[in-house]
Amino acid sequence: xxxxxxxxxxxxxxxxxxxxxxxxxxxxxxxxxxxxxxxxxxxxxxxxxxxxxxxxxxxxxxxxxxxxxxxxxxxxxxxxxxxxxxxxxxxxxxxxxxxxxxxxxxxxxxxxxxxxxxxxxxxxxxxxxxxxxxxxxxxxxxxxxxxxxxxxxxxxxxxxxxxxxxxxxxxxxxxxxxxxxxxxxxxxxxxxxxxxxxxxxxxxxxxxxxxxxxxxxxxxxxxxxxxxxxxxxxxxxxxxxxxxxxxxxxxxxxxxxxxxxxxxxxxxxxxxxxxxxxxx
Numbered sequence: 001x002x003x004x005x006x007x008x009x010x011x012x013x014x015x016x017x018x019x020x021x022x023x024x025x026x027x028x029x030x031x032x033x034x035x036x037x038x039x040x041x042x043x044x045x046x047x048x049x050x051x052x053x054x055x056x057x058x059x060x061x062x063x064x065x066x067x068x069x070x071x072x073x074x075x076x077x078x079x080x081x082x083x084x085x086x087x088x089x090x091x092x093x094x095x096x097x098x099x100x101x102x103x104x105x106x107x108x109x110x111x112x113x114x115x116x117x118x119x120x121x122x123x124x125x126x127x128x129x130x131x132x133x134x135x136x137x138x139x140x141x142x143x144x145x146x147x148x149x150x151x152x153x154x155x156x157x158x159x160x161x162x163x164x165x166x167x168x169x170x171x172x173x174x175x176x177x178x179x180x181x182x183x184x185x186x187x188x189x190x191x192x193x194x195x196x197x198x199x200x201x202x203x204x205x206x207x208x209x210x211x212x213x214x215x216x217x218x219x220x221x222x223x224x225x226x227x228x229x230x231x232x233x234x235x236x237x238x239x240x241x242x243x244x245x246x247x248x249x250x251x252x253x254x255x256x257x258x259x260x261x262x263x264x265x266x267x268x269x270x271x272x273x274x275x276x277x278x279x280x
Contacts, residue, residue: 001072003064003100004045006131006171009079010205010228012045013279020223020279022211023047023081024272025233027054029066031240034265036074038272044279045077047101049231052085055094064098081133083231091121095130103133103174111136111160118168133207133229136164137176155194162201172205172229179210190218192225199226207231211275219278232275239267 004012006021013021024035026048039046050063064080071078081101082094091102104121106114118134125132137156156175165173175198178190199206208214208222211232219230243264251260 001068001075001078003068003071003098004077004079005100005129006047006079006081006133006205006229009045009047009077012077016043016045018044018276018279020228020230021045021047021079022272022275022279023049023079023083023207023229023231024236024275025049025051025054025083025231026063027237027240029058029062030261031236031265031268032066032070034268035272036070036076037265038269038276039076039078040074041269041273042276044276045079046071047079047081047229049081049083049103049233050099051083052087052090055082055090060093060097060099068098079131084135088117088120088124092124095125095128099130101131101133103135105135107135107138107174107176111164115164115167118164118170122168122170131171133172133174134164134168134170135174135207135209136160155191156198158194158197158201161198165202165204170204172207173202174207174209174231177208179208179214190214190222192218192221195222195227196225205229211235216278223279230275230279232271235275236268236271239271240264243267 010021035046035048048067067078067080079101080099082099083103084105085091085103086105091104094102102125104118106117122132138154154176161175177195205228206226207229208227209231211230212234244260247260247263
């Protein structure tokens with residue numbers, strides 16, 4: 001089975017009565033079966049996103065081969081997405097090794113530089129049918145070692161979003177409307193009116209980063225208002241680490257390692273199923 005780009009996966013999701021696609025951070029190969037189990041349980045297509053740190057840790061080719069193999073054996077339409085990358089060479093490597101979607105993050109640059117670099121990535125990706133995400137505005141919190149302090153948050157404006165989409169033709173745009181990367185102990189406050197206005201102005205799939213910490217009610221409203229890709233990462237990581245701490249502490253040194261990991265994967269599957277059902 002081929003890996004699908006975002007537009008293709010979104011079409012499949014909507015045919016299956018999902019209003020948005022969840023894009024879930026993978027931190028290690030041991031977690032991978034949990035993602036496909038959740039997709040099977042919900043009949044959801046699957047979007048797996050990889051940070052540049054994880055890609056370097058596991059290797060691009062191993063990730064592509066493992067995910068393609070599971071997608072085929074489980075018959076789950078799957079997209080493999082490179083998340084938050086500002087380095088064009090790293091994006092080219094992901095494209096060359098078989099990722100089906102990439103994100104160029106130029107949110108730290110001027111809008112002119114962000115547009116110019118996003119165009120370069122689109123030129124790299126389009127010939128291979130790879131979808132491109134960009135980001136406009138500064139989303140607070142921490143993501144794969146990149147930290148944006150709360151005082152540095154910059155919300156996306158309607159005019160900038162329209163200009164960006166018009167001048168790049170990007171496949172999806174991540175916007176800053178109140179969510180925070182890595183939030184799992186508090187509640188995000190989404191600016192729904194800003195979201196609705198950006199949706200109307202751009203008519204392009206919008207991406208919500210920092211999906212952990214968003215209430216179910218806010219998430220449903222955001223999806224109804226134009227969010228078509230929702231990034232979730234911290235919640236699965238927290239559950240996985242919490243379960244592993246518990247099982248490793250109680251285990252014996254001669255126990256099979258998989259016995260430590262199965263409860264962690266079961267916890268991740270539960271989170272994924274809950275999120276996938278939320279996007280219906």
